[in-house]
Amino acid sequence: MFECAFIYVADGLNPERQRAVIPSDTINMNVIGVKNYEEAEAVAKEMAEKGCSAIELCAGFGNEGIYRIKKAVGPKVAVGAVKFDFHPAFGFKSGDEMFQ
Numbered sequence: 001m002f003e004c005a006f007i008y009v010a011d012g013l014n015p016e017r018q019r020a021v022i023p024s025d026t027i028n029m030n031v032i033g034v035k036n037y038e039e040a041e042a043v044a045k046e047m048a049e050k051g052c053s054a055i056e057l058c059a060g061f062g063n064e065g066i067y068r069i070k071k072a073v074g075p076k077v078a079v080g081a082v083k084f085d086f087h088p089a090f091g092f093k094s095g096d097e098m099f100q
Contacts, residue, residue: 005030005047007040008058009065009099010089015043036099037065041072048073057081060089062096 006029008018018033030047034040044055055073057066059082070079086092 002027002054003030003047003050003052004028004054004056005032005044005052006056006058007043007047007069008033009036009040009060009095011035011098015039037061037068037095040065040099041068044069044072044077044079048077052077054078054080059084059087060095060099062094064096065099 004027008031010033013033013035015032015034020031022029022031030050030052032043034043040061047055053076055069055077057069057079061069061081066079066081073079086094090098
């Protein structure tokens with residue numbers, strides 16, 4: 001079974017409440033919402049310990065946020081990101097300006 005995760009970031013999210021697993025015959029996709037990069041780092045470490053070998057980050061993560069997650073999980077976990085330079089849902093700001 002391939003374990004992977006998608007982490008999204010926005011004000012007011014709680015990783016205990018904004019959490020789901022979307023299962024299939026071959027993939028378990030863990031979807032978790034967090035309110036800032038610090039929570040994202042903790043959730044990413046949790047997902048790595050759970051056996052996720054790939055973590056995708058939403059476009060709310062800026063370059064610094066992506067770096068922080070990669071650093072948190074280490075070289076054995078692939079980290080990818082949907083990317084906007086400036087996120088339209090955040091008033092065209094980068095997550096680096098909002099969630100550090």
